Amino acid sequence: MNRKLLLIFSVVVCLIFPNFSYAETTANPLKIAFVRDGFVWIKINNKEEKITKTKGVYSNQPEWSFDGNYLMYQKEIPTGPTASYPTRSEIWIYNMKTKKEQRIISDGENPKWSPTKNIFAFLDSGVLNVSDFKNFYNIALGVDDYNWIPNGKGFIASSAAALNPDGWTNPVLYKITLPNDLKNITTATNTVKQFFVVPKTLTKGNTSIPSINASTFQFSPDQKWISFIVNPTASWSMDSDMLCIISSDGKVFEVQDEIILHLDNPKWAQTKNILGYIAGGGRLVFGYKNKKMNITEMPAFTSTNLTPPHYAELGFTWCDDTSIVVSRVKESEWSNDEKKRPKPSLNVINLSTHKQLKITNPPTGKGDYNPVYSKSTNKITWTRKGELDVVGNVWIANLDGSKPKILLKNVSSYSIFER
Template sequence: MKRFRKQTGLVFLCVILLFCWTSAPVAAWQGDSLELAFIRDGKLWVKQGVQERPVTADGIASWPLWSPDGRWIAFQKRERAQDDYAQLWVYDVANGRTYPVHDRVISARWSPQGSLLAFRVDSDLLVADLRAGVLKAAQQVVPGISDYTWFPDGSGFLVSSLGQLAPTGWTSSELYKVWYSPDEEAKQVRKFYSLPNPLRFLDQEYLAIGTSGFKWSEDGKWIAFIATQTASLSADANVLCLLSADGKSFKPAAEMLAYDEWFKWAPIGAKLGVIAGSGRFSLLGKRLSLFGPPFGEGQNLTPEGRADRSFAWLNEKSLLVARSAAPKSDREPLGNAFPRVMLVDAKSGSARPLSSPPVGAGDFDPQALAGGKAMSWVRWNKKRADIWVANSDGSQAKLWVEGIGEGQMYYEHWHWDSVLSWKPVP
């Protein structure tokens, strides 16, 4: 009898454990609240939740950029694909209207608060004011810049000058701090740092005549940027640089191509992820590396025989990486190296797949969404590009937007930000 009671109790316990295991909660789906601006057939579209709607009806739109406050979407528009210059427009998400901002615009960046839009026309920096919910005429801030970025608090800009060819050779780029307010005519400009001339790194010399935009570490102590060479040299090699926020410590860290999206700070602290390497072919000799204070030799995360195409920090401990096989030379068909999304541990470098593209397709441009609770990627098969979303562990992957435009491509590096922009998390 005792033996029977023991067996009965054991069976009952197993039933309870089986019930608990089978009824364990599945990760909640995070995709229904997402909002995306994207390009389809040359037109700007917006998707909010499950609803898609077109924004533009004429021209060729590109480079959508959602403002941090979610009120506006900036985008460029050309009348014809072959036009050299684009017109800058903004779309008011609240009232559904679009407004032209300026002609011949090269780049645009929102202020951290989201109501001021900075942009470059030739080498002039201008700002359009949308604080009152209406567009005011743009004001010139400073002339003669190479690139720029808003201060983290939105009080002005860090800008770089463009080096000039003099009888003695090229001058180097210089960095300036510019304090700016749309309510004040006076602007305060102060030289911050002069790049070395020449810039020496790994026993080589580089012509640092310009820079990329600037990115501050989360702790505010370091500024990362790319020192760029003249056009022909810049296509093959530039230097990633780190400058302390007080301008007293300068450290060249790695060779890399002039892609702003290839260097990103972790969301916490001062660890920098970089796709490093020289040569214009984006699949050859490129390695995802991590750098942290005191910024010596980086930690390589890319296994032998693999190429990391793009990445995003999921959190301070892990990264989302689009990883493919690496061709042995540029004589191989580079376009057949399709990536998949991997979750990579920032400490050990261990990786596991999060996406499973079908044969003949690849998953590009992984991004962390909803504060790290969700993720996205672009699935492209050489004929069509779609947006997929999933939970951050790769579960509940869903086709979310069909048929977006193909991003701009240069030697197998795809600029998918030219065709999509996610609404920032408040």
């Protein structure tokens, strides 16, 4: 009977998802960095190795350089009772060839690797800097958030709105160019050009928010469109934020949809100008509802909801231009008892056939969170844990959910290097 059921299931999967049903690959093994028990580790060729010497607090996942030769991680350091902030963030670099780690910056935030070189940018009290590991260079002042332009020759950046006696100013977007030689930078303003002034108020449907911050910049595959999130004041942003799309020349601007932070960031498809995001306002303590997986195709701004009735999404990842894996729960009201809250499972969505299939079944009390597609192996990874757990086990499976197995145990965050 079990064999017969397995055969029937296999046929159904093949009919629904013919492109990758039970697909095994012979790609290179995963190259992973992760945090466990207060240390940074790597796993290469199925061998785990601890690379940091002292235990610490690593609040963000490690990040690989574009060529995989370096690993960057942030270490939180207590500052003492007299400091303005309880901690500062050190930025460290680990050299994969020499197997040595080096503290590069004693206090910095939001570091991001260049997409083309072994240099990285970071913020320090609103100053955007670039470091080549030996020196760092002031690039721009008054920066709230930023991202590299895909060719590595500059940045898209924002300044936050300021509160003046007559009210809030506007957030402003800028484009910043980098010289080929960082030593040629003479001032922190001569390479900065204003790109777009965000309207003071953004409206979608019956919801309006004041524009205070602009963040989370992402370029479309052809670099003709930029998605970003506009936030209101801090507490308000827990309930309502606006996803916006702007053309790379600044001539077309659209308030696309209402979203909230702390679920999953919008992401573009791999090669097509299709933006995926979880739409819907309202923090989760108001209930697991109104969180829909939407896609928007550019330049038509045509949007499609992919979430069936009575379900809500908590996270997603693109597998290719026609398939998405989501972390999904049944809609429910909020409960103060964590055991009564719904736990997510993974579902794969085929955009071509509009078919959907549940591919994981976590045990009672556990959920499958944060799906991440691995291009190098053509497999899906995710974290299985309790809702309030800081650590969990990382699982890996084929894209149809077949042959699942534990990849990493007791991990708080991880990052896969994609060649």
